[in-house]
Amino acid sequence: MKVVVVGAGIAGLRVVEALRDKGSDASIVLVGEELHEPYDRPPLSKHVLRGDREPMFLREEYDSLGVDLRLGVTATGLADHVLHTTQGEEGFDHLVIATGATPRRLPGAPGFVLRTLDDSRALAPYLAPGRALGVVGAGLIGCEVAASARSKEAEVHLVDVLDRPLLRVLGPVVAQRIADLHASHGVHLHLGTGVAVATAQRLELSDGTVLEVDAVLEAMGVVPATAWLGDSPVTLDDGVVCDGTGRAGDGIWAVGDVARWNGVRREHWTSAGEQAVTVAAAISGEAVVHDVVPYWWSDQYDVKLQGLGAVSGDDEVVVVEVGPRTRPLAVYSREGRLTGVVGFSAGAAVMKLKADIAQNAPVADVLAALTG
């Protein structure tokens, strides 16, 4: 059997590792566009960006994995069980699409983006005293960069068209706490206003504000990296459309940020690894059910935000205080049923609720147990 994996990020690499863990003796090719060996992306907006830590490569060696790792090779097309790459053609029995996502850009792409190790290294010099950074987009990456930049004493302007950071995903109550966190660390918040004109060192906002900065970071979210699949047999709709086990077609699978499983595309590190294990099991012929409670985290200043469950900005939210340090825990529900939680440095309390979230327990019972 021959398995070709496209995209040498966490999802692609974990598929290869999980196949070997299951004893697969398939011939495996892992194709990656970047020249670096697979590395971890979360530190790119945190320790690596601040210069506190070296990049974290995901493996020390590849020999024991028995994989044909082809770096600096780009997949360009897919047709009739043949993958086209900048290196030629590759037949396969199973193809796993793990090409991740690419940042959305402002018109003319005047600023920096943050997706790769090279991006992080290019942005790092602007996180310094006396430098001013304009961050467009107050999502997870924008907020993390703002926090990292403040810790290096750079001035930060955080701009978002919505009137609170992360409003759509986390709802107004938690979003307000995140806005307050950034304001308390001296971030200049420009919320509820878009960018009218942007150049490399100037942002003109739609409310008339003009910001002169040393660098602009475009952090307005990502789009799935599917451009190369335009004429392929897979269905594209905000990512590669898959069933609930990652199957996108006959012998074709997708995992990670690029993949939309049962109508949902997740852009989180843990989901990428969990999906990889499920797809490796399916390729190995196991009967699989992908039944996980989604998890994500984000480090901002001294706060570790942790989210568990599939919450929506429209859910009901009650914030309770948990543990001896009275840490905030936001409890999300829909129609009286628990959908998930978001903790502010409340990891133990978050994780304890996993079973309740999986069962969509009555939220009144959960709140009574938390506060009783």
Ligand SMILES: Cc1cc2nc3c(=O)[nH]c(=O)nc-3n(C[C@H](O)[C@H](O)[C@H](O)COP(=O)(O)OP(=O)(O)OC[C@H]3O[C@@H](n4cnc5c(N)ncnc54)[C@H](O)[C@@H]3O)c2cc1C
């Ligand atoms: C700065 C940053 C911080 C983050 N922090 C967190 C965090 O704190 N918590 C959290 O839960 N998640 C975080 N994430 C999200 C998490 O890192 C992603 O969900 C995860 O990396 C997705 O893995 P992936 O393998 O699907 O995609 P990627 O990691 O993007 O890997 C895809 C790979 O495919 C390659 N590729 C693309 N197109 C082609 C092609 N045509 N041919 C060959 N190769 C190709 C790309 O170059 C890339 O190397 C962060 C992401 C970023 C960028």
